[in-house]
Amino acid sequence: xxxxxxxxxxxxxxxxxxxxxxxxxxxxxxxxxxxxxxxxxxxxxxxxxxxxxxxxxxxxxxxxxxxxxxxxxxxxxxxxxxxxxxxxxxxxxxxxxxxxxxxxxxxxxxxxxxxxxxxxxxxxxxxxxxxxxxxxxxxxxxxxxxxxxxxxxxxxxxxxxxxxxxxxxxxxxxxxxxxxxxxxxxxxxxxxxxxxxxxxxxxxxxxxxxxxxxxxxxxxxxxxxxxxxxxxxxxxxxxxxxxxxxxxxxxxxxxxxxxxxxxxxxxxxxxxxxxxxxxxxxxxxxxxxxxxxxxxxxxxxxxxxxxxxxxxxxxxxxxxxxxx
Ligand code: MN
Ligand code: FE
Numbered sequence: 001x002x003x004x005x006x007x008x009x010x011x012x013x014x015x016x017x018x019x020x021x022x023x024x025x026x027x028x029x030x031x032x033x034x035x036x037x038x039x040x041x042x043x044x045x046x047x048x049x050x051x052x053x054x055x056x057x058x059x060x061x062x063x064x065x066x067x068x069x070x071x072x073x074x075x076x077x078x079x080x081x082x083x084x085x086x087x088x089x090x091x092x093x094x095x096x097x098x099x100x101x102x103x104x105x106x107x108x109x110x111x112x113x114x115x116x117x118x119x120x121x122x123x124x125x126x127x128x129x130x131x132x133x134x135x136x137x138x139x140x141x142x143x144x145x146x147x148x149x150x151x152x153x154x155x156x157x158x159x160x161x162x163x164x165x166x167x168x169x170x171x172x173x174x175x176x177x178x179x180x181x182x183x184x185x186x187x188x189x190x191x192x193x194x195x196x197x198x199x200x201x202x203x204x205x206x207x208x209x210x211x212x213x214x215x216x217x218x219x220x221x222x223x224x225x226x227x228x229x230x231x232x233x234x235x236x237x238x239x240x241x242x243x244x245x246x247x248x249x250x251x252x253x254x255x256x257x258x259x260x261x262x263x264x265x266x267x268x269x270x271x272x273x274x275x276x277x278x279x280x281x282x283x284x285x286x287x288x289x290x291x292x293x294x295x296x297x298x299x300x301x302x303x304x305x306x307x308x309x310x311x312x313x314x315x316x317x318x319x320x321x322x323x324x
Pocket of ligand 1: 069099100103206
């Protein structure tokens with residue numbers, strides 16, 4: 001069992017029980033990068049020539065991402081790591097936590113480089129209703145994890161999965177991808193190319209976070225079939241759909257008017273497309289049935305690689321066969 005109170009006997013790395021976790025740890029270590037390896041001088045020149053709406057989009061994105069990296073780390077430290085027994089999963093989470101810290105520093109570097117009102121940028125997430133709503137949604141799930149839950153009980157295991165779905169699937173797997181798409185869209189228009197390279201490194205990390213989280217959820221559901229009731233499956237699907245609704249409101253604030261090539265409708269269609277992929281990866285059917293409006297992102301986000309990974313790793317998660 002991957003979930004539970006760790007015993008002394010769980011503190012041996014060998015034999016490894018969850019090879020996927022150890023493989024992801026080694027892959028994550030091989031992906032190590034540092035923000036200051038990327039020079040942003042050219043991008044600063046691009047930034048100065050951009051319209052106010054374009055600059056607002058970049059600033060608003062950084063304002064959401066910067067605290068989000070720390071919020072993900074809190075969930076890993078308080079809501080995930082303490083409830084796992086497998087040392088190979090702990091190794092991976094230690095590296096993921098460093099990566100989230102590194103992403104926070106990367107976005108700091110962008111905020112320092114571009115002529116932005118930093119004070120204002122740091123406060124945006126505390127003052128913007130659509131971001132406050134996103135953060136409140138997250139805190140609700142992590143809050144439950146700090147209320148002395150019994151991880152051996154059905155309700156404790158369900159709380160763990162709810163929290164993981166909120167942080168890993170909704171926040172990292174949908175909201176972050178939406179932001180990455182917007183950030184990378186500037187490169188489609190020959191702007192902010194080095195910033196885009198930085199985002200490429202972040203996306204590479206986040207795609208492993210997503211693989212780890214999905215594998216963890218699917219492993220828990222396989223090992224604890226008693227938690228997978230139709231009601232619980234419906235609840236999980238509803239968490240994903242609520243996440244999409246919160247992101248729609250946020251994208252209106254990101255693009256009050258739209259910029260060249262991208263507006264809120266375009267981003268929200270991408271959000272629905274990505275949400276359907278996440279639902280399928282969890283074993284549900286697609287809900288929104290939208291076409292990917294940003295075909296150029298298919299290579300960026302390696303969605304197909306992700307799907308193949310789970311075809312190879314995971315076989316019989318069928319929690320929702322009759323529940324929708
Ligand atoms: Mn991150
Ligand atoms: Fe992450």
